[in-house]
Amino acid sequence: MTDRPTSPTGSPTGVPDRPALEGLEQAWDAAWTERGTYAFPRAEALAAPAGVFAVDTPPPTVSGSLHVGHVFSYTHTDVVARFQRMRGRTVFYPMGWDDNGLPTERRVQNYYGVRCDPSLPYEGEGFTPPHSGDAGSVKAADQVPVSRRTFVALCEQLTAEDEKEFEALWRRLGLSVDWSLTYSTIGGPARAASQRMFLRDLTRGAAYQAQAPGLWDVTFQTAVAQAELEARDYPGAYHEVAFTKADGSGEVVIETTRPELLPACVALIAHPDDERYQALFGTTVVSPVFGVELPVLAHPAAEPDKGAGIAMCCTFGDLTDVTWWRDLDLPTRPVVARDGRLVREVPSWLSGGGAAAYGELAGKTTHSARIAVVDALKASGALKADPKPTQRKANFFEKGDKPLEIVTSRQWYLRNGGRSAAGYESLRDELLARGKELGFHPDFMRVRYENWVGGLTGDWLVSRQRFFGVPIPVWYRVGESGEVSYEDVLVPSEDSLPVDPSSDVPPGFEESQRGVAGGFVGETDVFDTWATSSLTPQIAGGWERDPELFSAVFPFDLRPQGQDIIRTWLFSTVVRAHHEHGSLPWSDAAISGWILDPDRKKMSKSKGNVVTPLGLLEEHGADGVRYWAASARLGTDAAFEVGQMKIGRRLALKLLNVSKFALSMGATDPTAPVTEAIDRSVLAGLASVVRTATDALERYEHTAALQAAEAFFWAFCDDYVELVKDRAYGAQGEEAAASARATLARSLDTMLRLFAPFLPFATEEVWSWWRADEEGSVHTAPWPSAEPLSEAADGADPVLLATVGRALAGVRKAKSEAKASMRTEVVTATVTAPAALVPLLEAGSADLAAAGRVRDLRITAGSADEVAVTDVELAPPAPTA
Helix, strand or coil, X not given: CCCCCCCCCCCCCCCCCCXXXXXXXXXXXXXXXXXXXXXXXXXXXHHCHHHEEEECXXXXXXXXXXXXXXXXXXXXXXXXXXXXXXXXXXXXXXXEEEXXXXXXXXXXXXXXXXXXXXXXXXXXXXXXXXCCCCCCCCCHHHCEEECHHHHHHHHHHHHHHHHHHHHHHHHHHCCCCCHHHXXXXXXXXXXXXHHHHHHHHHHHCCXXXXXXXXXXXXXXXXXXXXXXXXXXXXXXXXXXXXXXECCCCCEEEEEECCXXXXXXXXXXXXXXXXXXXXXXXXXXXXXXXXXXXXXXXXXXXCCCCCCCCEEEEECCCCHHHHHHHHHCCCCCCCCECCCCEECCCCCCCCCHXXXXXXXXXXXXXXXXXXXXXXXXXXXXXXXXXXXXXXXXXXXXXXXXXCECEEEEEEEEEECCCCCCCCCCCCHHHHHHHHHHHCEEECHHHHHHHHHHHHCCCCCEECEECCCCCCECCXXXXXXCCCCEEEEEEECCCHHHCCCCCCCCCCCCCCHHHECCCCCEEECCCEECHHHHHCCHHHHHHCCCCCHHHHHHHCCEEEEEEEHHHHHHHHHHHHHHHHHHHCCCCEEEEEEECCEECCCCCECCCCCCCCCCCHHHHHHHHHHXXXXXXXXXXXXXXXXXXXXXXXXXXXXXXXXXXXXXXXXXXXXXXXXXXXXXXHHHHHHHXXXXXXXXXXXXXXXCCHHHHHHHHHHHHHHHHHHHHHHHHHHHCCCCCHHHHHHHHHHHHHHHHHHHHHHCCCCHHHHHHHHHHHCHHHHCCHHHCCCCCHHHHHHHHCCCCCHHHHHHHHHXXXXXXXXXXXXXXXXXXXXXEEEEECHHHHXXXXXCHHHHHHHHCEEEEEEEECXXXXXXXXXXXXXXXXXXX
């Protein structure tokens, strides 16, 4: 045992004169780091892997600052880790940083005033960005274009600084992480793991590329996966548009909110049972303005009660269009380009007046094109009524501000059960079965997983058209004619990973063959950030990098995370482990709720209603903030409540002060005999609390454990400590005093262990005054056991303390009502209670009389169900000189 650090509140040994919470976080974090208190004992884990408890800690997104929601959920995880460590498990508790992807790119753009232009040559290492700091966002028009290499270097530079700040805050909060086990999702090991898993998925057919319609964000110029969608209300208008029947016999009127897609229309669709359109099925109509002949077809996804009951199918206006296009084998006639503007060349399927009309739209934004098309419809007489304003539901990228378009592009996908394929016909059912294997805490969160898997409509799109991410590790052969053959995929060997196809060359080629006939081109896309984050167990556990470690920690025991990313992070991690390992990645998932602002709205950076935690930690202390977080159950939303933090701070301070008091009375030997009835009653009650708290924490119900410990603690302080003060000082003889001191010591020893996962700094401080020389840190001491307490209680009734405590409260109330000092002596007092409680009161009568300063205490059985104090006669005040 090394020397314990000097307490911030006093001397390096013994009890300080003025216990205080200030300075404990910095002092104990330094001590824990120096001692390696939370270091993962690798040798022990490899020798006994069954004893490992591995946590797949969420890597926070390093793109600015942490907010109080992070403190909330990460505290829940730390409580579990600390409890399992005290239970004797070898805890593997790493920390990662999710530092690749769009949030980091956006932060770098604003922080440095740059934007990436991959066509630019590398500026060199001496490049100085035009701006530096978080003072404010730099407008897009003012951002200086830089090469991809420079942009990535700036991303790496800024995330490195952010990671330092994040770690400092986590340390201030008291996370018991092994800080030697950190990783980043853009670091070498993560890139290698992500690329290795992809290559294996490619080999087994779980990864594939396809030219297909997909959701596209025109602002960020990237494809978007189903899991990243948000449906939001968006202002629009219904337009009644008339199509002419090809035989000239009349019109067919449809309603649309997107008239600008009229040149992309490939059919009109109605429900097969809709009697209004039975005669039209199999005929054709001609589109207004553009003059294209189109079929009228039936499909069960059409909605008879929506609008006119018949709709135009365009390639592509929404996901329903994609379904119709695929099911009915319709032609592809896209007009919206990746930049959100209509394509600049007149489409081949338009001619004559239709081509001329399109020429007026080419290159316009969809908004401007909509206005132009509506004007043309009015002029042609095809617009049958004034547009009717409405709020329509539109798909948005969760980080975007404009509705998504559907654009046809070449993308990479991973099979996730959303679409059947040869060899993967039962994948959806297999993944649903995995969900049933997984222990969800709380269990009702399981249905969110099942609903997501059951509702998937396509495979997981994993490629992104971004810059700061893990490169997709493939190249494509260039034919002798100079055409890129995307079907001819070139891959690296696993031992060469990680690679960057934009600068590395495939096996058997040289750099001079890049981009030339007979040579190769590198893939420029990167992985979706979830494609790498879905491998956090493999990355943290050393998959294929440290086989011994991986075999000891995988599958992990716990995945803690938020409820909003069950569909993304939890599900995607299950998919990857299922494909590669044929198992779950962990046995249990602990799902935290959301933090709500005073208006009961979820706190989020996008809403601008988040609270950063540093000021809270400075004002209320880490233990106070942790108390607030731990007071909320898993899976339930919690209000941001400063009042709870104040209660937590008061609890931590009371723990310091009552501990000082107990130790000052000589309560240092928790093994001494306990002889008095009220003392044994305390231990019996404490044994019950230990059982309750242990059972609750084993079930991931930390709030119940905290509530049980806290309720006992306040009763201990308010009743027991007051009752045994005189006896502990020797007023009733040395044997009775020794029993009181032993009980105080046992109780204090047990309560420090019970509170250690929740209030790590206050408990470690008290432990250092008293127990550190014997047992080191309280956080590596064994979790308390109920059996020794029960043995010492020797069958005592835990109700005894509460009963005597109520009587003492009655005596105090009488003094208070008489406006007398609590030190005023009582000449006589009568305590009446139900007959069954009288023996308990008699057993504690000596302590009750001493604590209440009662000369003549009478205890009688009464008819009432409550303990009551009557006939109180106070001694007259002493005469003043």
